[in-house]
Amino acid sequence: MRIIGTGRAHPSKVVTNAMLEQFLDTSDEWIKERTGMSERKIITSEKLEDLATEASILAIKDAGIEPTDIDYIICSNVVNEYVTPGLSCIVQGKIGAKCACVDVNAACSGFIYALDMADDRIRSGKAKNILVLAAEEPTRMVDWSDRSTCVLFGDGAGAVVVTGGKGLIGSRLTTVSKTDCLYYVRKLEPTPYITKEENAGPMYMNGREVFKTAVLSSSFDIKRLLDKAGLKPTDIKYYLLHQANMRIIEAIANQLQLDMSYFPHNVDYCGNTSSASVALLLDELHRSGKLQNGDKLVMSAFGAGFTTGACIIEWNK
Ligand code: UT7
Numbered sequence: 001m002r003i004i005g006t007g008r009a010h011p012s013k014v015v016t017n018a019m020l021e022q023f024l025d026t027s028d029e030w031i032k033e034r035t036g037m038s039e040r041k042i043i044t045s046e047k048l049e050d051l052a053t054e055a056s057i058l059a060i061k062d063a064g065i066e067p068t069d070i071d072y073i074i075c076s077n078v079v080n081e082y083v084t085p086g087l088s089c090i091v092q093g094k095i096g097a098k099c100a101c102v103d104v105n106a107a108c109s110g111f112i113y114a115l116d117m118a119d120d121r122i123r124s125g126k127a128k129n130i131l132v133l134a135a136e137e138p139t140r141m142v143d144w145s146d147r148s149t150c151v152l153f154g155d156g157a158g159a160v161v162v163t164g165g166k167g168l169i170g171s172r173l174t175t176v177s178k179t180d181c182l183y184y185v186r187k188l189e190p191t192p193y194i195t196k197e198e199n200a201g202p203m204y205m206n207g208r209e210v211f212k213t214a215v216l217s218s219s220f221d222i223k224r225l226l227d228k229a230g231l232k233p234t235d236i237k238y239y240l241l242h243q244a245n246m247r248i249i250e251a252i253a254n255q256l257q258l259d260m261s262y263f264p265h266n267v268d269y270c271g272n273t274s275s276a277s278v279a280l281l282l283d284e285l286h287r288s289g290k291l292q293n294g295d296k297l298v299m300s301a302f303g304a305g306f307t308t309g310a311c312i313i314e315w316n317k
Contacts, residue, residue: 001119001130002167002316005065007058008158008283009051010041010270017151024147031151036246040154040271042139048080051157052087052135053094055283060095062286063161065129070161072127073101074117076110076134076275078304079141079184087135097131107182108242108303109173110134110275111158112311115299116171118162133159136274141184143202152245154271158279169296170225171311174217181206181213182304214248214302219255221310222300229312233258235296236312238285242301243267243277252300264290275301291315 016039017028031037043051052075060067075088082090086103106113111134118130135157142149187200218241226233233256241249241263249263266281273280278299285291293316300310 001122001162002165003160003313004163004317005059005061005063005161006159006279006283006286007055007060007062008156008280009054009058010156011043011046011051013042013044014039015042020151024145024151026147026151034245034247035152036265036268037151037271039269041156043137043155048135048137048155048157049087049090049094051155052091052133052159055135055157055159056091056095056131056133059131059133059159059161063129065161067095067097069129070097070131071099072118072121072130073097073099074114074130074132075101075103076106076114077103078105078107078110078136078138078274080135080137088133091133106275106303106307106309107305108244108274108277109301109305109307109309110303111279112171112299112301112309113173113307115160115162115311116173116309119168119171122162122164129161129163131159131161133157134275134279136276138203138272138274141203146202148207149203149205152272154273156270156273156276156280158276158283160279160282165316167313167316169312169314170229172221172225172309174221174308176306178306181209181306211245211248213306214244215251215255217306217308218242218300218302218310219252221308222252222256222298225298225310225312231296231312236262236298237295238297239263240278240281240297240299242303243270243281244272274303277301286317293317
């Protein structure tokens with residue numbers, strides 16, 4: 001597959017570190033130093049489905065096709081107001097597409113998993129044009145009185161359209177069941193028969209553990225992919241890493257012995273937007289004219305599960 005269109009949508013509310021200082025025992029200095037974040041964009045009156053729809057319409061326009069030309073939609077999403085139907089089904093109706101739809105939840109790695117699934121479907125001949133989107137509102141999963149998590153996240157939606165072509169050089173997905181360092185548990189409706197004990201609560205994250213695992217697994221994935229493709233780290237124009245923390249990005253750059261010019265970022269003004277982060281970044285690069293045909297890009301993400309997903313693509317729009 002190859003990517004032929006991209007789009008993105010952000011919520012309108014910008015929350016700065018100074019705004020967080022007003023109700024949390026935190027500081028602009030701490031947040032910037034430990035995460036690289038200055039502000040994040042957070043859902044207020046918007047619905048995630050509307051951001052997902054806006055990003056999708058932009059990607060389809062950019063691809064130069066019609067919504068009815070889309071023959072499969074894959075949406076990466078962890079939470080939204082609906083448990084069912086899937087967000088992909090809602091977006092399908094709103095953009096006027098007529099095709100099969102599916103949601104995937106591979107946490108922050110979901111966009112790379114969705115791209116990999118799209119490639120399989122195109123290779124098998126079962127689809128021609130696929131809309132792959134990642135729409136996330138992690139700000140609805142955290143406890144807003146917990147300074148160790150709520151300052152980290154932002155919301156947003158990014159989308160791409162893919163079609164047949166030589167754009168995917170390699171991909172690598174891994175999952176290691178490690179459910180105790182990052183999770184969010186919701187309570188289901190009661191029934192007259194439930195006897196088990198049930199828990200619910202905001203997102204739990206062991207930040208230090210996730211930090212270490214993220215740096216090691218992401219740099220390992222990237223090195224394996226480069227080796228397999230016979231490429232040197234400097235053959236890649238940009239590394240689009242999951243935007244969880246600027247220090248994680250710097251640590252991965254260090255592991256690859258590359259300077260930061262290879263690592264575009266939006267974590268500074270978007271926060272951690274879960275699986276949407278890489279898709280948002282790709283659209284930003286494309287729309288600001290920073291991508292030329294033939295450029296090789298690495299995308300790499302990690303998240304709850306513990307999941308990782310990485311791929312090398314050649315930009316060939
Ligand atoms: O996409 C999902 C994946 N998530 C991630 O990738 C997150 C990965 N982890 C991280 O980004 C970092 O671990 C954090 C940003 C979450 C935390 O940074 P850290 O350097 O690992 O800090 P820490 O957790 O070791 O905390 C250091 C101190 C603690 O105080 P004490 O115990 O040393 O007194 C925290 O209570 O910083 C304190 N702290 C804060 N202080 C001011 C934690 N959050 C804040 C805050 N403002 N917002």
